[in-house]
Amino acid sequence: MAAILAGLMSGPAMVQAQTGQQPAAGQAAQAQGKLSVDSLVGDILDYPAAKAVLVKHIPAIGEDDQIEQARSMTLRSLQQFAPDAFTDAVLAAIDADLAKLPPGALKH
Secondary structure (H helix, E strand, C coil), X not given: CHHHHHCCCCCHHHHHHHHCCCCHHHXXXXXXXXXXXXXXXXHHHCCHHHHHHHHHHXXXXXXXXXXXXXXXXXXXXXXXXXXXXXCHHHHHHHHHHHHHCCHHHHCC
């Protein structure tokens, strides 16, 4: 996974990281107080309960600091870089668990 994540900071991801512009999906999730696989990785990592959901389903993420390079991407967009880790089934399970988080869990 480290090699895959190392290559994330090229192309559109690099532009987003440099400009600081957030995709509409991430902005909408924040406004609604909900997180999903269409939320930004950074938004998920910023909330301990949400990060725990992510690590539950993809344990390697908890062991790899390079995930920080993907903060401006969505989990769904990471599927193209690591399809074996971010399968449709894994994304669906993450989405379901994120939906179960109480609104108070989305506070720093």
